[in-house]
Amino acid sequence: MPPQKKKSHPEEKPGLHPRNRHRVRYNFKQLVASCPALGPFVKLNAYQDTSVDFFDPKAVKMLNKALLAHFYGIQNWDIPPDYLCPPIPGRADYIHHAADLLAASSQNQIPTGSGIRCLDIGVGASCVYPIIGHKEYGWSFIGSDIDPVSIASANTIVESNPALKGEVELRLQKNPQDIFQGIIKREDRIDLTVCNPPFHASLAEAQAGTVRKLLNLKQQKIAKPTLNFGGQKAELWCEGGERQFVTDMVYQSTQFAASCFLFTTLVSKQTNLHSIYQALKQVEALEVKTMLMSQGNKTSRLVAWTFLNPEQQQKWVEAKWQ
Incomplete structure (x- = not known):
């Protein structure tokens, strides 16, 4: 089969945040130099x-390994x-947009350093948000998860990379119904707080979503869904899906209104916003x-909320960020 006509690509990916290191198309020569195992x-x-x-x-995993090595200095990274x-x-992108939200409360100055404490809800086996947040802004992290294997x-990733040691603390959530209680x-x-909530409401829904994604990649019929980005139950689906998880998070965040400056979460489905806004209003x-x-x-x-009024926010900024 003859090769298809070479596509033209923009030099940068304009949709990504201006500070995102991945705006430029992948330079595979540089990535292989940083991670030779990517070469094959x-x-x-x-x-x-x-x-x-x-x-x-396997290719997706090795690409991630190379990106983390080349851009974030993580030489020892693997997942089960x-x-x-x-x-x-x-x-x-999430981390950079979250940084902008913090800056908006601090005269447009992004607070940096390990004194800035972040909570990654559902840190996963990959520990990616703490890696990026610490590299870009020096933030320290608490990573929580309900899965002992992920923790x-x-x-292992933290202990195997000197830059992360002492900067990331992992905490196992023993009650799957709790999000903050037992962690904070x-x-x-x-x-x-940052969170990439379970997207789907069931395994069947997760597989159907994967088929749609792979159809876009391959432009051909997929007989059997393969999770090319992997994922366990707690990572991909939960009862009620994203909408239920995030609304639960909103209600539970009230218990820690004074303990957290800014709560944030990713919301993938626009149709879930109405329920989330209703919960935030309540x-x-x-x-x-x-x-x-x-x-x-x-x-x-990225949906963000706070229970601190402007005066309380200012006191927080003066006490912790300046």
């Missing part, structure tokens, strides 16, 4: 572009088989913001 997966695709097969979970291997550019994997301690003062969140994030054809949202 790099080939010319049907359009005669150098790339990897995003249909292949079949665990979620998150797309790095999208995760980086153990993330802890009495003495904790959390500047920012709990009387004092300030709610929504930021659009775009990666390729996919648009998602």
